[in-house]
Amino acid sequence: xxxxxxxxxxxxxxxxxxxxxxxxxxxxxxxxxxxxxxxxxxxxxxxxxxxxxxxxxxxxxxxxxxxxxxxxxxxxxxxxxxxxxxxxxxxxxxxxxxxxxxxxxxxxxxxxxxxxxxxxxxxxxxxxxxxxxxxxxxxxxxxxxxxxxxxxxxxxxxxxxxxxxxxxxxxxxxxxxxxxxxxxxxxxxxxxxxxxxxxxxxxxxxxxxxxxxxxxxxxxxxxxxxxxxxxxxxxxxxxxxxxxxxxxxxxxxxxxxxxxx
Amino acid sequence: xxxxxxxxxxxxxxxxxxxxxxxxxxxxxxxxxxxxxxxxxxxxxxxxxxxxxxxxxxxxxxxxxxxxxxxxxxxxxxxxxxxxxxxxxxxxxxxxxxxxxxxxxxxxxxxxxxxxxxxxxxxxxxxxxxxxxxxxxxxxxxxxxxxxxxxxxxxxxxxxxxxxxxxxxxxxxxxxxxxxxxxxxxxxxxxxxxxxxxxxxxxxxxxxxxxxxxxxxxxxxxxxxxxxxxxxxxxxxxxxxxxxxxxxxxxxxxxxxxxxx
Numbered sequence: 001x002x003x004x005x006x007x008x009x010x011x012x013x014x015x016x017x018x019x020x021x022x023x024x025x026x027x028x029x030x031x032x033x034x035x036x037x038x039x040x041x042x043x044x045x046x047x048x049x050x051x052x053x054x055x056x057x058x059x060x061x062x063x064x065x066x067x068x069x070x071x072x073x074x075x076x077x078x079x080x081x082x083x084x085x086x087x088x089x090x091x092x093x094x095x096x097x098x099x100x101x102x103x104x105x106x107x108x109x110x111x112x113x114x115x116x117x118x119x120x121x122x123x124x125x126x127x128x129x130x131x132x133x134x135x136x137x138x139x140x141x142x143x144x145x146x147x148x149x150x151x152x153x154x155x156x157x158x159x160x161x162x163x164x165x166x167x168x169x170x171x172x173x174x175x176x177x178x179x180x181x182x183x184x185x186x187x188x189x190x191x192x193x194x195x196x197x198x199x200x201x202x203x204x205x206x207x208x209x210x211x212x213x214x215x216x217x218x219x220x221x222x223x224x225x226x227x228x229x230x231x232x233x234x235x236x237x238x239x240x241x242x243x244x245x246x247x248x249x250x251x252x253x254x255x256x257x258x259x260x261x
Numbered sequence: 262x263x264x265x266x267x268x269x270x271x272x273x274x275x276x277x278x279x280x281x282x283x284x285x286x287x288x289x290x291x292x293x294x295x296x297x298x299x300x301x302x303x304x305x306x307x308x309x310x311x312x313x314x315x316x317x318x319x320x321x322x323x324x325x326x327x328x329x330x331x332x333x334x335x336x337x338x339x340x341x342x343x344x345x346x347x348x349x350x351x352x353x354x355x356x357x358x359x360x361x362x363x364x365x366x367x368x369x370x371x372x373x374x375x376x377x378x379x380x381x382x383x384x385x386x387x388x389x390x391x392x393x394x395x396x397x398x399x400x401x402x403x404x405x406x407x408x409x410x411x412x413x414x415x416x417x418x419x420x421x422x423x424x425x426x427x428x429x430x431x432x433x434x435x436x437x438x439x440x441x442x443x444x445x446x447x448x449x450x451x452x453x454x455x456x457x458x459x460x461x462x463x464x465x466x467x468x469x470x471x472x473x474x475x476x477x478x479x480x481x482x483x484x485x486x487x488x489x490x491x492x493x494x495x496x497x498x499x500x501x502x503x504x505x506x507x508x509x510x511x512x513x514x515x516x517x518x519x520x521x522x
Contacts, residue, residue, distance in 0.1 A: 099502060128389070132508050139504035169502045237518070241360060241430045243400035246514070247393050253511040254518055257498070 020100045022155060022167065023081060025088035027055050029157035033093055034062040039168055040096035044070045047078040047090035059091065068093075084156075101144050101173045103181055107188045116190070116211045119256060120146040122178050122227050123218035124248060127153045131162020132249035133216070138163075138170035140256035145170060146213075148178040151224075182230055185213055193233035194223045195251060200236035203258050216252045281361045283416060283428065286343035286353040288316045290418035294354055295323040300429055301357035305331045308339040308351035320352065329354075345417070362405050362434045364442055368449045377451070377472045380517060381407040383439050383488050384479035385509060388414045392423020393510035394477070399424075399431035401517035406431060407474075409439040412485075443491055446474055454494035455484045456512060461497035464519050477513045 021042065024033055033039045044063045050056050063070055079085035082092040106116055119137050124130050130153045137145040153159060160167050175181040186192055190211040215231055217223035223231070237246060237254055246254070282303060285294055294300045305324045311317050324331055340346035343353040367377055380398050385391050391414045398406040414420060421428050436442040447453055451472040476492055478484035484492070498507060498515055507515070 132511060135504065136507060136511050138502045139498075139500040139507055141501060164506070164508070166502075166504050169504060171502065237400075239400040240402060241399045241427075241432065243396065243427050243430060245425070246397060246400055247425070247510075249508075250393060250397050250511060250514040253507070253514060257515055 020097050021094045022097050022100075023083070023092055023094050024157055024160060025082035025084055025092040026157050027059065027089045027091045029160065030091045030093045031055060031059050031062070033095060033160075034059060034066060034068070036165060038165060040098075041066065041068050041093050042096050043094040044068050045078055045081050045092040045094070046070065046072050047075045048072055049075050050090040056091070084154075087156075095168055097168050097170075097172065099138075099169055099171045101171055103146070103173055103175055103184065106144070106173075106190075107184060113210050115143075117142050117208060117259060118144050118146060118185075118190070118213045119252065120178060120182060120213050120215045121148070121152050122215055122223050123151045123221070124216065125151075125153050126219055127156060127158035128162045129219060129247070129249045130155075131159040131164075131167065133252045134159070134170050134172065135163040135166035136249065136253040137256050138166040140253070141259050142214075142256050143171060144173055146173045146175060146178065146181060148175050148181070150177050179227060179230075182213065182215070182227060186230060191233055192231040193235055194228060194231040195236060195255070196234040197236060198234075200234035203235050203237050203254065206235055206258065208259065214252075214255050216248055216255070219248050281358050282355045283358050283361075284342060284344070284353055284355050285418055285421060286345055286349035287418050288320065288350045288352045290421065291352045291354045292316060292320050292323070294356060294421075295320060295327060295329070297426060299426060301359075302327065302329050302354050303357050304355040305329050306339055306342050306353040306355070307331065307333050308336045309333055310336050311351040317352070345415075348417075356429055358429050358431075358433065360399075360430055360432045362432055364407070364434055364436055364445065367405070367434075367451075368445060374471055376404075378403050378469060378520060379405050379407060379446075379451070379474045380513065381439060381443060381474050381476050382409070382413050383476055383484050384412045384482070385477065386412075386414050387480055388417060388419035389423045390480060390508070390510045391416075392420040392425075392428065394513045395420070395431050395433065396424040396427035397510065397514040398517050399427040401514070402520050403475075403517050404432060405434055407434045407436060407439065407442060409436050409442070411438050440488060440491075443474065443476070443488060446472075447491060452494055453492040454496055455489060455492040456497060456516070457495040458497060459495075461495035464496050464498050464515065467496055467519065469520065475513075475516050477509055477516070480509050 033041050082088035109116055119142055182192060190213050191209050192213050192215060194215045215223055215227060294302050343349035370377055380403055443453060451474050452470050453474050453476060455476045476484055476488060
């Protein structure tokens, strides 16, 4: 099957621009975003069917105060914007995420000696963990985190909350599916590393190559079989007292900061 | 005021033995403890008022299978055992925690050159965070974690769950209040260190002395003022992308494992 021939410059520019926007939904999350001076709310979306007063009046008041553009939609249009009609409560907002990245930025980095240390998430389904990981990676020396649309928790208000707002500052890259993205990165010289309990290099002894992607897996099942097969590098975090594993968000933070310690 | 003169050998032995037991409550948590082969359930406590059948029958069946001692109590006696009559559902169990420690074990370690690296929690009130921290410390090279009875979340089934069972394996020390315990440790040659955003040593550059206690503070307010005054050492985790702070459980893990990286 041929790839769709829609990769014109305008299309790519629009796609890239769109990727730098995260759409939040729900009344309370939207109000919180408007109240947080550090969150760049670009646009407020309201369903025509919302009754005025109460929290809707409050949302409109703060949007006005901040000069945020307000758009009205039918209930159906709003559902297409929020992509979660069950929980959007007739309200959504677009938030600027200036640090969002395209996979091509890493693929096209010409020199193999420039340090590019990434993290990729394979099936992190708990919103708390996802938010914590994004927060930790944003704060860490890593260059970015890849969160696939399939298999991971969606970037919902719960994730925003668990990230303590770092979701908007994080060098985040969205891809549709993780496996093809990792294959591409591998073809461009990235080593793929995952945590494993046997035949693994202890993290304190690990000397990473210039280009590496650390893959973190699902809370219960770890990295999926087909992705584990791609990963040549196995790392382990030595553990005391017979503890068998760490919380995935804790393990991700130890990996993300391991280069700096 | 004179200290109570009840520190006889028998009293101390009993106190120490008691501290090596954690009492869980609730029907589901008790059943889960009985189903987990790694959890050493010592004793099952049931209220006389429980109706037989259902989950109670299941609990009794697994207690019998494992040879766990069963004791029956009045509702009032059970409330004294669980210390949470609102949530105990007429069921509690005692769990062996062989790695529980006494503060005196650290205070009396004679040589100042022996490495004793501890963590102490000052007002960690979220059960999820508390459980994650206990799990991380148990797995880390630290020698123990001090969880005061006052100011932190109680060691409830929620904490056990968030610790993924590591609560029973952790080198855990319980004290009534943290401040006097830290004063004692300081008098016995322990340096006290806390995270801080200014005038602080970056964690990667920190060379800890032989005896140190890392104090982690409350999720929102950090370390309390009177304890911050005691801490001579200030550490910071360098953060990128304008992220202002890390989740306390993540920060605790980075500190706990920092010696090993």
